[in-house]
Amino acid sequence: MSDLRAEAEALDGKDELAAKREEFVLDETVYLDGNSLGALPANVPGRLAEVMTHEWGELRIRSWSESGWWTAPERIGDRIAPLVGAAPGQIVVGDSTSVNVFKAVVAAVRIARDPGNPSGGRDEIVVDATTFPTDGYIAESAARLTGCRLIPVAPGDVPGVLGDRTAAVLLNHADYRTGRLHDLPGLTAAVHAAGAPVVWDLCHTAGALPVGLDEHGVDLAVGCTYKYLNGGPGSPAYLYVREALQPRFDSPLPGWNSHAEPFGMRAEFEAADGALRGRVGTPDILSMLALEASLDAWDGVSIDAVRAKSLALTDFFLRCVGAYVPTGRVESLTPAAHAERGSQVALRCEGAGDVMRRLIEQGVVGDFRAPDVLRFGFTPLYVSFGDAERAARILARTLA
């Protein structure tokens, strides 16, 4: 056995999260694509069978009240809250990430322009130019509908473009391609210094590392639940609205679920109090309750322990790659500094699309991002150090 294989075994032996792997359906595959679709938590099929056969099949309409369907968006939001450093009452689950980005950015512009805000003339939306594209497309639509100009810049350049025309800033916590973690506390403070609200997209960090939404004074945040949170394919996204801003959260999608009295069926809209303002239409119950069940995997898990293991895993994988892969065949795009690293490793590699196909054929599943990136996600709840070593070894063999 190589030294690194022995080291992997020792690290797995000491891993306090190792037992969590049993709570997921996994096989001999080395699954390093949990940053795209998290693995199936073993309890989900049973729970969803009960939802279908008992709650829908037998109770039917009564389940909206008796089975707690109606309150699922805020109840599940409160379960996600501790994972992203939020006190209860600030997160609702529902809709896709794109739709939540739209709500958040339009609402942010309206907050910036609030009559109570002394700075007027705010007409610029700053967006992370390196972001997952949907955020940019939606921000552009929000800009068009609110009479703003879109300013796409790299996150590091954000402070330089902020000013009294800034209406909102939309940033990704981690770059989906390189895995680079951006400076959420510092950038949030910079946006606030310019008198504007900031929207953070947590798709690539929630469930992988501490986010600290409340602690860092984040105004609005969105994220998906199917990556590190393992909620299932296309499971509903969430929206965080800081408690202090909730009275001023003015949604561009004021569906009946965000009404103060949804069953009053009143012709006039009156927004509900609190995070409920972020709801829109009837929640998608099957997907939502699958997500709720999937969150059981977080019971008793400290997000700090998750972060420690995530960094140990990516460090160890990079060491194995360095040891096994011939020099010059791959180049890591993922920052070496822990403070700048998410929970994935991105390797630039010639012919990356073909290399990833061959890795998948050999049971190592990551993904390919055009034009030349191999992306490996490390989900601390179920990826082992043995997985990391094996992935690097098979990568080296594939490139040999």
Place this chain on the structure above:
Amino acid sequence: MSDLRAEAEALDGKDELAAKREEFVLDETVYLDGNSLGALPANVPGRLAEVMTHEWGELRIRSWSESGWWTAPERIGDRIAPLVGAAPGQIVVGDSTSVNVFKAVVAAVRIARDPGNPSGGRDEIVVDATTFPTDGYIAESAARLTGCRLIPVAPGDVPGVLGDRTAAVLLNHADYRTGRLHDLPGLTAAVHAAGAPVVWDLCHTAGALPVGLDEHGVDLAVGCTYKYLNGGPGSPAYLYVREALQPRFDSPLPGWNSHAEPFGMRAEFEAADGALRGRVGTPDILSMLALEASLDAWDGVSIDAVRAKSLALTDFFLRCVGAYVPTGRVESLTPAAHAERGSQVALRCEGAGDVMRRLIEQGVVGDFRAPDVLRFGFTPLYVSFGDAERAARILARTLA
């Protein structure tokens, strides 16, 4: 046995859709709330178990291509299409009805203002004042974001307010309270005569009667799938965009799923061709594939036969109510004329909230709409004439 019970038995014996009932999970309850949440189709739990354990659990990320997840929104849209009189390629499934109303109304305004359209200065959105409230709230938001004024009027008064300032009209095909069916062909023609596009909300008619979207030249339509289509609690809604208008459909929610090249991850948005423009973010696969399975119940079913049974059921129920319930205790709000009737019966009744609670205790499930309406929905696929007679009989006993 009363004459009406004998008649119900005879009608059930001749019912060509009677065997469909076996495809749903039902018990001794008389379920007349399928216009709020359709009953569970018996094949759904098995299909969704396979999606969870095999497609998500074993194939994981590969299912986006190998299990057809990625193309589900348009594939399922094409299965709904014949039920609403649409040729393929015009419907996508996803998001809630409210979100789809937003897409449709904003897109309609943009179509009305298209540079190719000779009439400028269109700044009025006409909305059905009797509509399910969410449509009005969302239309108001669309008006605010597009610089329009909202004009709420009863559907019958729509022609009188149309003109060269009309930018879009949003109408419900059936009134959710009374069950009144509006004149889709006539109102569509009137809106077109004013040079504007019309958006129809089909929540209360799709799956209950022929809609004829293509035949009547409807521009845009939306609808939920959890009422007469039995897709499950909060199952995804759909959006119809008439083929000829698709090149001009300019979505206010241009998520990455509506991009011409979604995996190109390009910073610039370029809309896909066709109905795909109505997609937004990652589709909610569990709910979506439950819906897809639920649509199997429509195999071999003619929507004309459904309509014929629906009218026969509501006629028969009204006759039983007339025969059993003491005069003056209830008043039907549902039009007697077939051309003006959807697939529900609404009875005004003193103390309706309490009456409905007592009906439910006795196994007759309808719903209550404030302030004084008992609402009974008749889903032709699984409601029998025996159900209708029994519901009227228990209603009479409850009011006695």
